[in-house]
Amino acid sequence: xxxxxxxxxxxKKWQRQWENTQLYAVDIxxxxxxxxxxxxxxxxxxxxxxxxxxxxxxxxxxxxxxKRLNGYNVLHPMGYDAFGLPAEQYAIQTGQHPAVTxxxxxxRFREQLNIMGFSYDWDRQVKTCDPNYYQFTQQIxxxxxxxxxxxxxxxxxxxxxxxEHFQLHGSENFQAHGGKINPxxxxxxxxxxPLQQHEILNQFRLAFVDETTVNWCEAMGTVLANxxxxxxxxxxxxxxxxxxxxxxxxxxxxxxxxxLLDGLNTxxxxxxxxxxxxxxIGKSQGAEIDFVVRxxxxxxxxxxTRPDTIFGATFMVVAPELENLxxxxxxxxxxxxxxxxxxxxxxxxIDRMADTTKTGVFTGMEAINPFTGEPIPVWVSDYxxxxxxxxxxxxxxxxxERDFAFAKTFDLNxxxxxxxxxxELDLPLEQAYIAKDGICFNSGFLDGLSMxxxxxxxxxxxxKAGWGQAKVNYRLREAxxxxxxxxxxxxxxxxxxxxxxxxxxxxPVELPQVDSYKPTGNGESPxxxxxxxxxxxxxxxxxxxxxxxxxxxxxxxxxxxxxxxxQLASPEALNYWQQVxxxxxxxxxxxxxxxxxxxxxxxxFDLGIISWDEPFKRLVNQGMIMxxxxxxxxxxxxxxxxxxxxxxxxxxxxxxxxxxxxGPLTDSKPWNTHGIEGVSRFFGKFWRLFYEGEQWAVSQEAxxxxxxxxxxxxxxxxxxxxxxxxxxxxxSAFMVATNELGALKCRKQEILExxxxxxAPFAPHITEELWHQLGHSDxxxxxxxxxxxxxxxxxSSFNYPISINGKTRAQIEFExxxxxxxxxxxxxxxxxxxxxxxxxxxxxxxxxxxxIINVVV
RNA sequence: GCUCGGGUGGCGGAAUAGGUAGACGCGCAGGACUUAAAAUCCUGUUUUCAGUAAUGAAAGUACGGGUUCGAUUCCCGUCCCGAGCACCA
Numbered sequence: 001x002x003x004x005x006x007x008x009x010x011x012k013k014w015q016r017q018w019e020n021t022q023l024y025a026v027d028i029x030x031x032x033x034x035x036x037x038x039x040x041x042x043x044x045x046x047x048x049x050x051x052x053x054x055x056x057x058x059x060x061x062x063x064x065x066x067k068r069l070n071g072y073n074v075l076h077p078m079g080y081d082a083f084g085l086p087a088e089q090y091a092i093q094t095g096q097h098p099a100v101t102x103x104x105x106x107x108r109f110r111e112q113l114n115i116m117g118f119s120y121d122w123d124r125q126v127k128t129c130d131p132n133y134y135q136f137t138q139q140i141x142x143x144x145x146x147x148x149x150x151x152x153x154x155x156x157x158x159x160x161x162x163x164e165h166f167q168l169h170g171s172e173n174f175q176a177h178g179g180k181i182n183p184x185x186x187x188x189x190x191x192x193x194p195l196q197q198h199e200i201l202n203q204f205r206l207a208f209v210d211e212t213t214v215n216w217c218e219a220m221g222t223v224l225a226n227x228x229x230x231x232x233x234x235x236x237x238x239x240x241x242x243x244x245x246x247x248x249x250x251x252x253x254x255x256x257x258x259x260l261l262d263g264l265n266t267x268x269x270x271x272x273x274x275x276x277x278x279x280x281i282g283k284s285q286g287a288e289i290d291f292v293v294r295x296x297x298x299x300x301x302x303x304x305t306r307p308d309t310i311f312g313a314t315f316m317v318v319a320p321e322l323e324n325l326x327x328x329x330x331x332x333x334x335x336x337x338x339x340x341x342x343x344x345x346x347x348x349x350i351d352r353m354a355d356t357t358k359t360g361v362f363t364g365m366e367a368i369n370p371f372t373g374e375p376i377p378v379w380v381s382d383y384x385x386x387x388x389x390x391x392x393x394x395x396x397x398x399x400x401e402r403d404f405a406f407a408k409t410f411d412l413n414x415x416x417x418x419x420x421x422x423x424e425l426d427l428p429l430e431q432a433y434i435a436k437d438g439i440c441f442n443s444g445f446l447d448g449l450s451m452x453x454x455x456x457x458x459x460x461x462x463x464k465a466g467w468g469q470a471k472v473n474y475r476l477r478e479a480x481x482x483x484x485x486x487x488x489x490x491x492x493x494x495x496x497x498x499x500x501x502x503x504x505x506x507x508p509v510e511l512p513q514v515d516s517y518k519p520t521g522n523g524e525s526p527x528x529x530x531x532x533x534x535x536x537x538x539x540x541x542x543x544x545x546x547x548x549x550x551x552x553x554x555x556x557x558x559x560x561x562x563x564x565x566x567q568l569a570s571p572e573a574l575n576y577w578q579q580v581x582x583x584x585x586x587x588x589x590x591x592x593x594x595x596x597x598x599x600x601x602x603x604x605f606d607l608g609i610i611s612w613d614e615p616f617k618r619l620v621n622q623g624m625i626m627x628x629x630x631x632x633x634x635x636x637x638x639x640x641x642x643x644x645x646x647x648x649x650x651x652x653x654x655x656x657x658x659x660x661x662x663g664p665l666t667d668s669k670p671w672n673t674h675g676i677e678g679v680s681r682f683f684g685k686f687w688r689l690f691y692e693g694e695q696w697a698v699s700q701e702a703x704x705x706x707x708x709x710x711x712x713x714x715x716x717x718x719x720x721x722x723x724x725x726x727x728x729x730x731x732s733a734f735m736v737a738t739n740e741l742g743a744l745k746c747r748k749q750e751i752l753e754x755x756x757x758x759x760a761p762f763a764p765h766i767t768e769e770l771w772h773q774l775g776h777s778d779x780x781x782x783x784x785x786x787x788x789x790x791x792x793x794x795x796s797s798f799n800y801p802i803s804i805n806g807k808t809r810a811q812i813e814f815e816x817x818x819x820x821x822x823x824x825x826x827x828x829x830x831x832x833x834x835x836x837x838x839x840x841x842x843x844x845x846x847x848x849x850x851x852i853i854n855v856v857v
Numbered sequence: 858g859c860u861c862g863g864g865u866g867g868c869g870g871a872a873u874a875g876g877u878a879g880a881c882g883c884g885c886a887g888g889a890c891u892u893a894a895a896a897u898c899c900u901g902u903u904u905u906c907a908g909u910a911a912u913g914a915a916a917g918u919a920c921g922g923g924u925u926c927g928a929u930u931c932c933c934g935u936c937c938c939g940a941g942c943a944c945c946a
Contacts, residue, residue: 275861276942673883
């Protein structure tokens with residue numbers, strides 16, 4: 001025992017002890033309720049952690065410890081998202097194998113995390129780059145490959161079922177989510193070559209080969225995901241990105257668009273993240289309508305959300321990237337259209353975004369507006385996107401800004417069809433008139449209808465006349481799943497001599513050694529150079545690897561049974577631990593990791609592997625900790641604060657407590673080196689509740705009601721704060737309790753011991769030390785969370801502030817049992833009250849029990 | 858441009874089923890202990906005005922209105938900051 005609070009010694013001692021006794025190891029225990037608290041696992045970068053990283057880890061650790069003290073069996077694991085670009089870039093620079101550098105970084109992270117005293121069950125650590133782990137990432141990919149999405153049952157189903165349907169009924173009456181195919185009979189199916197059959201099945205597999213326009217980054221020699229491209233340049237490095245056609249694996253996430261949208265309503269996530277996902281999925285309801293090309297039998301199919309404005313559709317616009325563009329254009333105009341299309345294709349994303357002036361050319365064709373019967377010209381312009389809707393729009397310049405700008409540029413007809421409900425439009429229009437509450441005019445049978453009524457009436461008419469049907473559109477695109485990189489999961493795929501992909505049954509398919517990690521530059525991965533690996537008796541291997549998000553889309557399941565070599569996790573473990581109850585991490589993964597994890601979870605739910613279809617019940621996004629200068633913490637600004645240094649100088653408990661004290665968990669806030677002194681002093685004060693000078697001073701006396709009141713109000717406050725994750729106010733509650741007990745010179749074991757338990761989740765080391773000094777032999781982290789007697793918190797009297805006309809003028813103490821009449825009499829005879837009433841008559845007397853008294857004159 | 862957050866002392870931030878604004882901490886000022894320093898402890902600290910002082914008065918939660926006995930909290934408008942989306946028909 002030491003009379004001094006020497007945190008270095010204490011923290012090392014208990015960390016060693018906890019490790020030796022396996023204090024945080026958990027296992028299935030059906031006698032206890034489970035609780036699963038998870039941190040987003042980190043990418044083990046070479047620069048290690050700065051003080052911003054542990055913010056969320058500290059918060060989740062507090063909750064994990066709190067739940068344990070409340071009798072829960074808590075799963076609280078940690079691992080590493082270990083595949084990825086930085087390790088590979090480093091390999092390219094240094095020639096070291098990424099597995100080696102990654103392992104070094106993992107060791108470093110582990111040390112740093114241990115210094116801060118987290119209660120992880122390290123036995124459950126996972127690393128996505130470990131073959132024992134990624135064999136199941138490959139297995140899940142194989143399952144995607146072997147399934148299709150049945151729109152009727154809204155569920156994934158085995159591809160064999162679809163094949164059977166084709167064998168029996170051809171393409172009649174099947175409800176598969178996927179690409180377009182030409183109808184065929186059962187007979188025709190049986191006569192198709194394996195390659196033809198593959199090409200049809202490929203349209204429906206949930207993992208499929210897709211010819212897509214990808215974001216090609218020449219400098220990095222690879223394809224990037226949409227979210228890795230910001231304003232036309234790569235997120236990492238800022239290299240230019242161009243669009244390029246490429247064959248690569250994709251996952252059919254759009255099959256799950258509706259369920260991903262609906263599921264959001266069941267989640268305790270921030271509105272901001274839910275909104276970002278809703279926007280990303282981008283569901284919009286409208287109609288597909290066919291416009292007949294004048295003088296032909298051809299039609300142009302458009303998608304619109306505003307069929308109520310169709311009487312104002314005065315021209316049409318076709319996207320320049322459409323494959324069969326020549327069909328939408330007259331012969332003599334084709335050279336001009338083609339020239340325009342080529343120019344548009346080569347225009348970079350940056351250009352497009354920077355320049356919104358309208359360009360375009362006339363196709364030489366006219367279509368008939370089915371509602372007005374009038375011929376309208378068809379144009380090509382790059383303001384229409386090929387991959388949204390049908391790639392063709394009906395333009396309503398009077399009521400759409402973009403169409404209006406285009407019509408003005410090329411002097412096209414503008415016909416207003418919506419006007420204010422009470423009033424008239426100022427004509428001619430200076431800008432597009434966009435109103436949610438307008439009514440139709442100039443619109444035949446739609447005249448006088450509101451937007452909502454007109455939309456349904458117009459769609460009914462379209463459907464009845466056979467011109468089209470109601471249609472739902474999504475902004476969400478299929479998820480590109482191939483990277484031309486070395487450091488990722490290899491695909492369990494070989495292509496036979498016909499080029500048909502076949503699954504490799506034996507997993508894992510391990511990464512081979514390569515001589516160079518550099519991209520080949522021709523768009524292929526470094527793996528393609530390893531010919532001994534690529535060529536197998538069964539055919540050529542797929543040489544792309546999976547993207548970073550593959551391994552992170554299911555790791556939360558693996559923690560439940562991380563060493564299982566037969567299955568991704570045993571049904572027993574999955575059934576026991578189930579969903580993540582609380583997930584803590586940054587909000588930057590809103591449309592990546594969080595969406596993909598939900599997608600994979602729903603797929604595995606469909607297959608019956610798990611019994612829930614959302615991975616993370618409650619999500620909390622911790623804010624960023626900025627540098628002292630208010631800028632983002634980074635080497636570049638030289639403002640990085642290292643948690644190891646802070647722990648060495650002040651101790652881990654002080655770091656943990658201070659990070660919580662900085663402000664609300666979800667806010668961004670700057671680090672302040674002076675501020676930590678306050679928390680450090682607090683621990684000194686707290687320690688001195690137990691010691692007087694060199695002398696152990698805890699007494700066994702019975703506590704007084706005043707002391708119990710301090711304790712009980714603290715129990716109440718801390719319990720409520722942890723439940724609502726309001727940790728900053730918990731810290732101040734500990735300070736208040738310490739100040740108040742100090743003022744009362746209270747050193748009673750009964751009080752201090754309970755206070756230790758309350759503080760144990762926040763400051764696990766000092767509380768463990770003092771707990772043992774109080775004579776306990778078990779760990780404080782296995783104690784029981786205290787309850788309080790609310791009787792002690794009830795006040796018998798209250799010192800009322802007395803307001804006269806809303807201004808506080810006096811204070812009078814009353815027993816809470818005093819009747820209102822007695823209070824009123826006492827207040828009105830009070831000297832100060834009489835003075836401020838200035839002789840005016842009483843108008844109203846307001847008494848809010850236990851709160852305030854207001855005298856209105 | 859659209860959507861969602863948010864504007865409270867010198868600073869980080871408390872307090873909103875409407876009820877004493879500024880808890881707790883930092884910083885600052887003064888004091889105690891000490892030969893001295895560190896550490897520790899005590900006092901003060903929203904602003905302005907009056908007073909030697911105790912104290913008293915007025916204003917005050919981005920700005921302007923409204924509802925109410927009473928508004929940081931609810932409603933309307935304006936400005937500013939942050940985040941997300943962005944030619945998605």
